[in-house]
Amino acid sequence: MTLPINTAIGAFNIPTYTALLAAAVLICGAALLYPYRRHALVSTSNTVLAGMLCAVLFARLAHLLLNAPYFVDHIEEALRLEAGGLDWHGAVLGGILGMHIVARWYKPRVEIPARALLDVLALCVGNLALASWVGCLAANCAYGKEVPSALGYPPLLIVETSDEFGALVPRYNTYGLGVALALALIVLCLLWQWHGWFIYRRFWLVIALLSIGLFGIGFLRGDYALMLLGLRADQWLDLGMLVVSLQRLAVRH
Secondary structure, eight states, X not given: OOOOSEEEETTEEEEHHHHHHHHHHHHHHHHHHGGGSSSSHHHHHHHHHHHHHHHHHHHHHHHHHHTHHHHHHOGGGTTOGGGOOOOHHHHHHHHHHHHHHHHHHOSSOOOOOHHHHHHHHHXXXXXXXXXXXXXXXXXXXXXXXXXXXXXXXXXXXXXXXXXXXXXXXXXXXXXXXXHHHHHHHXXXXXXXXXXXXXXXXXXXXXXXXXXXXXXXXXXXXXXXXXEETTEEHHHHHHHHHHHHHHHHHHXXX
């Protein structure tokens, strides 16, 4: 199971990971701004843009810290976003920080629908996760641990995928599990929107579910990660994000 590492768009040859993530960001940006196209468009646009910029910055910084031993010897790769390397924990915290700063200090002072934006952003989480997992399949990141054979495992749990060196062998299907998790989050958000459930709590509920899902998938991943007390460093961050999301859900708005 592989995807082309690059995708041709007109005269340009763009890394598939970059193309998918960029498309997801554009779709999410449009979804966030559409309800405010007739009022508060400028202030809302600035809020969303600040959130996106801070999300990318913090996502990359978190990735560099999690993989510090590698980037110490490969500093020239620190800015190569097209090869993957955006940590979702940093993206969430950076995006929330950027949106909060602009929503609080935007001048001239207008009413920015910050909580409503978070509800819409809940649906974007699944879309971005979907793009990231499919993009990782093309970029050979977040691949599963190697297994001797697909025999004796449930259907679709083992597939042939490559690592960063191109070795195509049977591995745990982390990509399939990640895509299934992302699709489940999208469906849940659509149901909540349809029925009007969990208003002003959808974003942190989605983050809690995403944290639980990725924590579980982390046990099956075979890509390099710093290990702390038997867990990958990103799994510890998953637990941290779960605690943060549960705390936010417990706060009465």
